[in-house]
Amino acid sequence: MARKAKYKKRKWEGFRAMASRAATFAEEGGSRRARGDFRVKSGARVAAVLDLFRQLKCPLRACEIGELLQLAPSSTNDLMKTLVEVGYLDFDRKAKTYFPGIRAAMFAQWLANEQPGLQRLEAFAHTLRDTSGENVVLFAHQQHQVQVISVTCGEIPPPGNIYEGASLPVFGTAAGGAVLMVKTPAELDEIARRTFRTKACGKAVVSMEDVVRKFKRRGYASSVREDIIPDNWAIALPLPAIAGRQSIVVGLGGPIARVRDHERELAELTRNTIFSCFGQRPVSLR
Incomplete structure (x- = not known):
């Protein structure tokens, strides 16, 4: 029980730290998503x-949900x-806590059956985090961007612009570089056209x-510059x-001294973890 409580506390503190950094990023003029500027805010909430x-895997009170998501009590x-009311959450009147209900579970079960391979992604991310100690982030390629679909916090939480739902450019990021490793020249050119003005496109592609x-x-992508x-x-x-x-890629990140100075060892660890979890080596490079 003590180990379970310690693990829950670690997840809670990791999520709280990530939420705090994302809020700071938004206050400093971060992305539209970080500022909560969605077309339909209620849907995003x-x-x-x-x-x-999904991340904390435990019942929560309304005040805890409001604190972690930075929502007003009335809105929460x-x-x-x-x-x-719609059956996606159950409410325990005695404990005053909420937890996903039967409708949410049925939806999740249907989706898991439709995409069985995705069930291994979370186990893979946690295994890699536990063996490396660094943040493990899963990205999906979306046109000229990569979107964060999962963040598993390491010993030092990720920066404020890395949170679930955030989008980063393909060009200039490690995750984007991993996407481009498996693209054809024509596909790379198309991504560049969606990213840059016409005059800058040709130079960007060559570079x-x-x-x-x-x-x-070398078999892996990495950050291009220190100042990003x-x-x-x-x-x-x-x-x-x-x-x-x-087009799903895994990113492993942390302080420069911990990651850049040990790139090759961490890349080999990531390759081995991919093989042990999925039974396949990283996707073949063209």
Whole structure:
């Protein structure tokens, strides 16, 4: 029981630290998502609540949910009551806590059956985090960006612009570099056209082709510059095709002294963990 309580506390503190850094990032003029500037805020809040339960895996009080998601008490209560009414949350009157209900479980079961390979992603991320001690982030390729789909916090929480749902550019990031490692020249050119103005596109493609060739030779991508995220460095590798998806990559990041100085060892650890969890080596490079 003591070990379980310690693990829960670690997850709670990790999520709280990540939420705090994301809030600071938003206050300093961060991305639209970090500022909570969504077209339909209520929809984004529902997703945030369900994500919170997925990460913490325990019943929560309304005040705890409001604190972690930085919502006003009135907004939190209204949202919780609505989710209970539609059956996606259950409310324990005695403990005053909420937990995902039968409808949410049925939806999750259907999705897990449709995409069975995705069930191994969370176990993979936790295994890699436990063996490396660093932050493990899963990304999905979306046109000219990579979107964070999962963050498993290491010993030192990730920077404020790395949170679930955040989007980063393909060009100039380690995760984006891992995506480009498995793209054809035509696909790379298309991503560049979506990213840059017409005049800058050609130069960007030539420059990035050189970087991608370097990544392919050594078998993993890495941060390109130190100043993009100060005192932080990352490596990234493309994962084998999972549930028909070809563009999921894993990023492993932390302070420069911990990651950049041990890139090769961490890349080899990541390759071995990919093989042990998925039974396949990282996706073949073209």
